[in-house]
Amino acid sequence: MPRYFQLTRKHSYAVLFALPLLVLYELGAALIAGPSQGLRNGADVLLRTLLAAGGVHSTLAFTAILVVGAAILVARERRREQVPLKAGVFAGMMVESVLYALVFGTVVASMTSWVLGGWRLAADPAGPTGQLSTADGLVLSLGAGFYEELLFRVLLVGGLLAVFKSAGIGKTAGRIWAAVLAALLFSAFHYIGPYAYPLELGSFTFRFLSGLALNALFITRGFGIAAWTHALYDVYVLVLHRGG
Numbered sequence: 001m002p003r004y005f006q007l008t009r010k011h012s013y014a015v016l017f018a019l020p021l022l023v024l025y026e027l028g029a030a031l032i033a034g035p036s037q038g039l040r041n042g043a044d045v046l047l048r049t050l051l052a053a054g055g056v057h058s059t060l061a062f063t064a065i066l067v068v069g070a071a072i073l074v075a076r077e078r079r080r081e082q083v084p085l086k087a088g089v090f091a092g093m094m095v096e097s098v099l100y101a102l103v104f105g106t107v108v109a110s111m112t113s114w115v116l117g118g119w120r121l122a123a124d125p126a127g128p129t130g131q132l133s134t135a136d137g138l139v140l141s142l143g144a145g146f147y148e149e150l151l152f153r154v155l156l157v158g159g160l161l162a163v164f165k166s167a168g169i170g171k172t173a174g175r176i177w178a179a180v181l182a183a184l185l186f187s188a189f190h191y192i193g194p195y196a197y198p199l200e201l202g203s204f205t206f207r208f209l210s211g212l213a214l215n216a217l218f219i220t221r222g223f224g225i226a227a228w229t230h231a232l233y234d235v236y237v238l239v240l241h242r243g244g
Contacts, residue, residue, distance in 0.1 A: 008093055009222045012083040015070045017093050017224030021146040021231055026063055028139035043147035043189070097228035100217065104233045108213055112206045137238045145231020148186070152211065153218035153226055156182045175219055183211030 164174030187207035
């Protein structure tokens with residue numbers, strides 16, 4: 001088990017485990033028909049906007065940059081550390097992600113209720129996305145898993161950790177500050193754009209604590225498991241909403 005936890009935090013496993021989310025999201029977005037065609041996850045749009053400033057505009061080019069970058073990262077690590085790739089490890093990562101996704105909402109909702117002194121969430125858990133078709137919601141869930149984790153965990157949390165380390169802040173304190181600041185921005189992100197949630201204290205706190213939990217998961221278990229946990233939880237909420 002110690003070897004398993006060590007391997008799953010390697011780039012070779014974390015990146016390769018997350019890549020299917022990118023592929024499924026892009027295929028789903030390309031196949032969606034009707035008035036919602038072209039619907040994209042907000043974090044995806046933000047990253048595309050930033051890259052467009054550098055001359056990268058097409059979906060193919062953007063996806064190619066991500067895939068090539070991931071391939072280079074994995075190749076360099078495998079060449080340097082001789083990381084073995086085992087199917088059993090990927091299977092274990094999926095089991096972990098499913099288990100985390102199943103308990104995620106209950107744990108965060110309980111934390112929210114405790115923090116707010118028994119406040120009950122009045123907002124629809126599916127938010128404005130609940131008004132979309134199941135196909136649209138599914139695609140957006142996959143996109144949230146990949147792109148929101150890439151933006152808020154890999155780039156934001158990872159960037160803050162690097163800044164705090166260079167500033168001489170201790171490892172534990174740096175992790176706490178990075179997790180809290182990134183969680184605040186993660187929650188705020190859900191209240192902007194055409195599919196924004198209505199701003200409410202309960203829902204903002206819920207998403208702040210969700211971000212905090214995902215930040216902790218990213219720091220302790222890596223990008224791949226955090227991405228799949230996020231995507232599967234969103235799909236789970238979507239299914240519950242449709243079923244209700």
